[in-house]
Amino acid sequence: MTCGGGQVLFIQKGNYGKVKLDGLAIAAIGQSPEGQTMMESYGNWNLSYNYIDEKATPEQRKALEAIAAKVLTPGASKKTETRYVPITRKLEGKDHEITLGQYGTFRGHLVEGGMGSASKIVNPPGADPIHHEYAQGRTSKMTYTDANQNWAWENSNYMFGTFTVDDVQYEKFAAGLAQKIAHMKDAKALENK
Numbered sequence: 001m002t003c004g005g006g007q008v009l010f011i012q013k014g015n016y017g018k019v020k021l022d023g024l025a026i027a028a029i030g031q032s033p034e035g036q037t038m039m040e041s042y043g044n045w046n047l048s049y050n051y052i053d054e055k056a057t058p059e060q061r062k063a064l065e066a067i068a069a070k071v072l073t074p075g076a077s078k079k080t081e082t083r084y085v086p087i088t089r090k091l092e093g094k095d096h097e098i099t100l101g102q103y104g105t106f107r108g109h110l111v112e113g114g115m116g117s118a119s120k121i122v123n124p125p126g127a128d129p130i131h132h133e134y135a136q137g138r139t140s141k142m143t144y145t146d147a148n149q150n151w152a153w154e155n156s157n158y159m160f161g162t163f164t165v166d167d168v169q170y171e172k173f174a175a176g177l178a179q180k181i182a183h184m185k186d187a188k189a190l191e192n193k
Helices: 058-072 167-191
Strands: 004-010 025-031 047-053 080-085 087-092 095-100 104-110 120-122 133-144 151-153 157-160
Touching: 004 058, 004 087, 004 095, 004 104, 004 133, 025 058, 025 087, 047 058, 058 080, 058 167, 104 157
Parallel strands: 047 080
Antiparallel strands: 004 025, 025 047, 087 095, 095 104, 104 133, 120 133, 133 151, 133 157
């Protein structure tokens, strides 16, 4: 069994250098090889596709591509492509819907925690700066038809979070991730001797 899924970032207010990115979105879809987790197969995923908001100007597209390359799944797969598509989101209470042009639709809802509020996950293992805290949810339907895939899932994991992040936080995370991946490869090499 493979492990796969996606993430979509909607930028309420942000910039890349002097390029304003308010109101734009980027997304990524990835999949691990069969029988391997996303982390242990990082760099060897079956696919890692990026989706850039088609309403971005050429300058904004370059900025969003740079962010996707650094933040979403940097170096996760040798099979990568970038598509420019309309990316939409509709939030109605606990129900959420996201579309990636003709390639994907994600519908989900937040899982109720104690006393009717959203159930939150804080500081999960391997969390990067944008996944350090989020509300837990469940998909009602996820479809994806790109990269020779035909996904149609129900009742899988869904996460929803808001965050503020800068490049300094990501540089620190990237250095830590590189060390972790190197350590995992070293441990696997020793195991195979």
